[in-house]
Amino acid sequence: MSDIETFEAVIQSRWPGPPGEKAARYVGHFTDRTRTGSKIVAKVVGNHGAYTVSIAAGGGGVTSACSCYIGKGGYCHHCVALAHTFLRDPGSFREIQPTPREAVGGLPELQASTWPASHWRSSWPSSRRTGSPRKRSPKASG
């Protein structure tokens, strides 16, 4: 299985230095660590709740994402911390065999935080072509 070694090397080159002070606090504190092929997902508790952080490698590049408010593009310290958590202890990530067909419904929680936002947005305009740009009413929470 050189799969995981390649993934490690890619992560290493993407986050070569030691984690910064902010990220270092989270290294090793991730829960629900899973790896599916060359994608890892884990959760960490930050200042405002638990975040789902993911890093995926493919096509010669690495993409990362986090559910925190600055982590959409994957540039937050949680992603850095996840990378270093993985590099320190790759074996702590439970391996999940990728399902050949659509795995929708298989991993409800993991997909819930990364999926719907973009999926909804793309399906919205086509289903309602009235042309009136109405703002979606924000959730009353907070």
Ligand SMILES: [Zn+2]
């Ligand atoms: Zn984050």
